Amino acid sequence: MFFAAALNAQFLPQAAPAAQPEAAQPAPSAKVKTPAKAAQPAAPVQSSNVSVSPSTSLDSGTLERTQDKLFDVESDSIDFENGSFKWKGRTFDLGSSRIVRARFERYLAMDLSDQNFDSYQKILKEITASLAPAAIDALDPDERDAIVKAAWSKLYEAAEYDIDNDGCIAISNCVYQVWRMASEYRKADIREKLAIADAKKTARETESLERKIASDNYMAQRRAMESPKSTRVVPPTIGANQVANQLKELAEAFGKKSLKTAEKTAVGAQAILQFQSQTMSFLTARKFQHATISAYFYRVLFKGSFQNFEVGKDEFAKFYPISNMLPTNDLMESLATEARNDVRESMISVNSLYDSGQRYSALMRLMETFMLGENEPSVRAFDFEKKKVLHAIYRDVMLLKDLADNRDLAAIEEALQRIGALANDFPSHEAYSKIRIARQASNLKIMQARAAAFNGNLDDAKAALEEAAIIWPLNPELDKFTDEVMKMSVGASKYVARFDELLERQNYREIMDSAAEFGIALRDSPEKIAKLKEIVGNVSQIDFLIAQAHELNLQGNSYVAWELLEKARSIDAADPILARAMASLAPSVADYVQILDKARLAEKSGRGVEALNLYLRAQDIFPTSQTCREGIERMSNSFPSFK
Amino acid sequence: MKGKFNPVIIAVAIPVLAIAFAIGSVFYKRSATSRSDAFPTAAYVDSPASFFGNRYVLKAQVESQLAYKAGSGRLLCVRAPDGARVAIVVPVEIGRNIQAGQKYGFDVEVMSNGVLMVRGLEKF
Structure with a gap:
């Protein structure tokens, strides 16, 4: 049991210390200058609300740092139990561990070399470059509209690639929805203005009518007062119905105006909420490149007062539990950019580790990187030949768990040898020691069983045999001993005769080999x-x-x-x-x-x-x-x- | 005639004869040991009985006493100049104080059972 626990603790990727993802080393990301990074749109992060320190970025450029990250248990982590991946305080819901593993295995087994990643990336980079704030803020409204429309049309080009998974189509739909809503907004605005004009006109007419009625009533009362025959006050009766009708019209006019105003507000809010939902959805689905593009479009299409997110506050709180920050478009964009940088640098680390022969560490890094950025092009474009090797290591590592559970020491040793041939950094020494210890312990128990049988103590023999089987169920010595016991059951007299014969021939070695059987047979x-x-x-x-x-x-x-x-x-x-x-x-x-x-x-x-x-x-x-x-x-x- | 016996002559002759005897004895003894052959250690160890009856002078250093029996003598282990060790028997009659580390020229005789029996010894 101790052996299974030890192996489980050591070899299961989710349990091994090495399975901890990249450490949040205080390594300035500025030190990592990659071509991919250089190609990024300039200054994508501008929000002053977002505190994303570059000092927390991963720097996977050196082996030394990679080794540090391997042992930094305080860093990002995968929680297979809860099916979540925690990255710098943000928690991604990955689904059940079985599904995550299946997805990772599918990724390792999938050859994506026929996908034209470079062309696809080129299109997306053109979109982000054209929408980058530094580029677009300097333009006048007409030029800006033209740029946005050009970028929008490129979304359809990108959507033709399988790797896009219709992410660009979703963005383009949002953009189109904004434009459509803008048209409706303008119409609603006109209707609202007409309603306001009607209401104002009605109000003016009502006011005029009221003044006229008041004047008429006053004159009527005055005439009544001035008449000597009059003995009573004549109440003003002129225009009461007219006023009531007029007030009713006024109320209707204001009601109509409020309705038009609400309609206009609803039209604008619908487009905003839809867009914000899409961006948030991309981010939580770890489609960081699409989240960035979506945020870029949103910034261009909506003015500054609409940059705060009204949707997904609860989801954001779950996603970013340690922060009390309110979600904004800039924050979404910043998080997406930071995650993409992490993924890209982690993949550099994976390749570096793989090329240096540390393929077990490379597998661990790839697994963590996959959790964060399985939809990122740098992850999907990983060399298939390397994936095949890592897949073989992964299968054997996973196999070790089952073998350890079954205490199949011989098969564990074979698996360790296979892993060792592929990955020179696999921590197999302790496992080998455990195997040797378990083998010796089991064999000692069998020897103990033999000795007990030799002395005719069958209960002790049985107990020792059971312990030997618990430690190493597939111990070949167990079969041998069982055979011996089976043979003994054939007949003790046969063994007595055999003993006498061997003794006469002075064949002590053969007597020694069957000492346990003879011990039982000769006990009388x-x-x-x-x-x-x-x-x-x-x-x-x-x-x-x-x-x-x-x-x-x-x-x-x-x-x-x-x-x-x-x-x-x-x-x-x-x-x-x-x-x-x-x-x-x-x-x-x-x-x-x-x-x-x-x-x-x-x-x-x-x-x-x-x-x-x-x-x-x-x-x-x-x-x-x-x-x-x-x-x-x-x-x-x-x-x-x-x- | 006066007496012919001259006591002076006698007084001179006696010491002269004694000295001559002593010198003669020494020479005799030396000639006797020189007559013996050198001891063939290696051949003797391989087959001691085949040297039965022979006498040799074995120049060797006493290494240890293997056994002692009162009235019989002592069994010594001696190392010959060629480095080989052999066992010799010194009869009680020899009666010398023999100690480890001393070097002797042993006059030895090979007995019928191959035993090297010391007949005389001389320290050197």
Whole structure:
């Protein structure tokens, strides 16, 4: 389990520290001078409302900075859990992690080399250059209109390219809508003015009528007062209905005027809102080039008092949560330009890393860059051959996760080798260590199971076997052990007979190989179990001495190595592996061995004097020889004349 | 006639004879060791019994005492001038204080079982 967790933590792109995107290094973007940047329209960012410090731009031009970015965990990040990409405090909604990965894989697998990026980019650059504030603000209204119309018509040329994805068509529709609305606005304006004139006329007529009625009433009252026969006040009755009718007309006139005013306002607001929505939509969809062009058109088409965005305030708050800034057209344009610069510089970093062989880092950088600018031409124009290589690395890295989950150590090792062949910067050392540790741990558990089985403790054997399977389920030793257990179930008597046969032939090695099975089969025979233990102990000791001798021989201590083999021979002179080891080492110590053999022969033949002198001679070759020292002591104590 | 025995002559003759005897003894001894052959160390180590009956002078340096048995003698390991080491038996009759590092000319005889038995030794 620990192994899977370690691998998961290391190799999953979303979890690896290296998966952190470009660090927000305090690297002045002015240091990066690329041809693409030079071709940008002049001074696209003018808003004083936007605080987009150039010091936060990415500078991917040097390997050193790229390495710093690799380990800067405080920088921009991809959150696959929430399906969002956070870039300099702005959060883009990418969709679910599965869809994002699928899209990235599709991008890696897609050959876009048949797209004419250069021509497409040329058109878009012409549009942005012609609409750039520095270029267009100096023109008179007629010239400006002509420029805007020319730029508008180029939008249709750009829309013919598949790579455009109808972004330019959407902008051109917005522009056309503005023009259409402008025409309607003018008509509504005329209607409003006529309504105002009507209302004013009606008001004047009403006022005149009121004055006339007031005058008539006054005169009527006066005449009544002056008449001696009159005893009561005559109320003014003249023109009351007329006034009421006139007031009604006045109210209708003002109502009509208000309606026309509202109609005119609605016409203007509709075009503005539609345009603002489109720009905001481009930005949140990470179509930064289109967002820039849309903002350029908007600035030219609407005067300064309409530069604040009325739409998408909630969306903007989500997109830019750490800021309390109000969205403006300039801010949209600024953000889009900054993002495009980041994408372009990140792609320079990707190419640089790829060319230097650091393809794992290149893949990480490409993935982050893709999250931010998958629709940017510099990302889409990335060399397909390079994408194929990175795709292979990506597949293997993703495969590692599944393999780690399944603890398929052999397959993990193969995948690591494949990745290592393609990317020299892949951090595989720790993984290899984990694999070795897991293998050893599993094998040790199997050995423990064997030992338990050897002692007839089946419960412990089973527990150890289960632990071995948890650590490395596909351990081939498990199959071997299972086979052994299966064979044991065939019949213990068969193993007892086999043990006796091997013991008679002194084939201790074969007994050792099947010690676990014999341990179980012989558990009812204490004598044979004791013999089995003795054999296992002896063979293990011989193996240990052979291994030690091998190591010493590698270190140049051939005589000491031989001494150890001599010691092993004293345990079992007939051991075939020991014999091979001695035969292998003998040429290196031939002089010593030859004399020692003669000494032994002489000793065995009862020629003590000769044996003694030969041991002395052999000791001259290997002064610390234990064999010689013991031989000399033996011969001295039994020297003939001392009997 | 006066006595023919002259004591002066006798007094002179005795020391002269003693000196002559001493000189003769030395010369005799030297001639005896010089008669022995140099010891063939390498050949002896390979096959000691084949040198049975031979006597040699083995000039060697005492390296260590391999064994000692009261009443029997001591078994010494000596290093010959050619660098080889051999074991020799010094019988108790020789009765000398032999120590490691001392150099002797050993008068040795090869016994039937190949043992190098020291018959005499001379320090040099």
